[in-house]
Structures are given as structure tokens and as C-alpha cells.
Amino acid sequence: MTNAGQGAETPRRRDLENRWVSAQQQESFQALGVAILAAVALVYLIMVATFRSLLTPFLLLASIPLVVVGVFPLLALTGTPIGLSVFFGFLLLTGIVVTNAIVLIDLVETIKTRDAAPATPSSKAARDACDPSS
Numbered sequence: 137m138t139n140a141g142q143g144a145e146t147p148r149r150r151d152l153e154n155r156w157v158s159a160q161q162q163e164s165f166q167a168l169g170v171a172i173l174a175a176v177a178l179v180y181l182i183m184v185a186t187f188r189s190l191l192t193p194f195l196l197l198a199s200i201p202l203v204v205v206g207v208f209p210l211l212a213l214t215g216t217p218i219g220l221s222v223f224f225g226f227l228l229l230t231g232i233v234v235t236n237a238i239v240l241i242d243l244v245e246t247i248k249t250r251d252a253a254p255a256t257p258s259s260k261a262a263r264d265a266c267d268p269s270s
Contacts, residue, residue, distance in 0.1 A: 172227070176197065183238075187241075196237045199233050199237045202233065203229050203230050207229065
């Protein structure tokens with residue numbers, strides 16, 4: 137009789153454990169979200185100091201939503217659940233995209249200092265960035 141009573145409690149215990157794990161995971165994701173926002177703010181301040189401009193870092197950070205446009209539809213298409221590994225992959229991809237934007241903006245600034253024509257730097261920088269032979 138004792139074994140039957142313990143077996144009846146197992147589904148309830150599992151349900152409580154699942155709820156606890158889910159609550160812990162949600163709390164962790166919220167803390168991770170706050171940490172990511174703090175990191176973005178810190179990166180923005182560092183870029184303001186580096187580029188000596190308030191606008192240029194906004195241009196760089198504007199590339200981050202493009203990562204979301206690429207990642208989340210693909211996750212939905214493949215049915216991949218959002219977990220810790222997806223968060224880390226998202227952070228890595230965001231770093232790559234922002235680094236690419238920094239290189240492109242730096243190239244535009246370099247071309248601006250050499251050339252006088254205002255339309256030339258952006259198109260020339262994009263052409264140079266896409267052409268690996270130059």
C-alpha cells in the first residue's frame with residue numbers, strides 16, 4: 137500500500153519540479169536580458185568615445201535588428217526552441233554583424249578624409265568591403 141501511495145505522488149511531484157524549473161529558467165532569461173541591455177549600453181558608450189560621435193554608434197547598433205530578422209524566422213522554420221544555446225549563438229552573430237558594421241563605418245570615415253565628394257565614400261566603401269581582392 138505504501139508503494140501505491142508513493143507512485144500516485146510522482147506525477148504531482150514531477151509537475152511541481154517542472155514548474156520550479158520553468159520559473160527558474162524564466163528568471164534566468166530575464167536576468168540575461170538585463171545583462172544584454174547593460175552590455176549594449178556599455179558598448180554604445182565605448183563606441184561614442186572611440187568615434188567621437190553620438191550618431192555613428194546608433195548607425196552601428198541599427199544593424200542589430202537585422203540579426204533578429206534573420207534568426208527568428210529561421211528558428212520558427214526549423215522548429216528550434218529558444219534556449220541558452222540559441223542565446224549564445226544570437227550573441228555571437230550579433231557580434232559578427234556589429235564588427236562588420238564597424239569595419240564598414242571605419243572604411244567610410246577613411247575614404248571621407250581622402251576624398252572630397254560626399255556621395256563617393258559610402259558607395260566606394262561598400263564596393264571595397266565586398267571586393268576581397270582590393
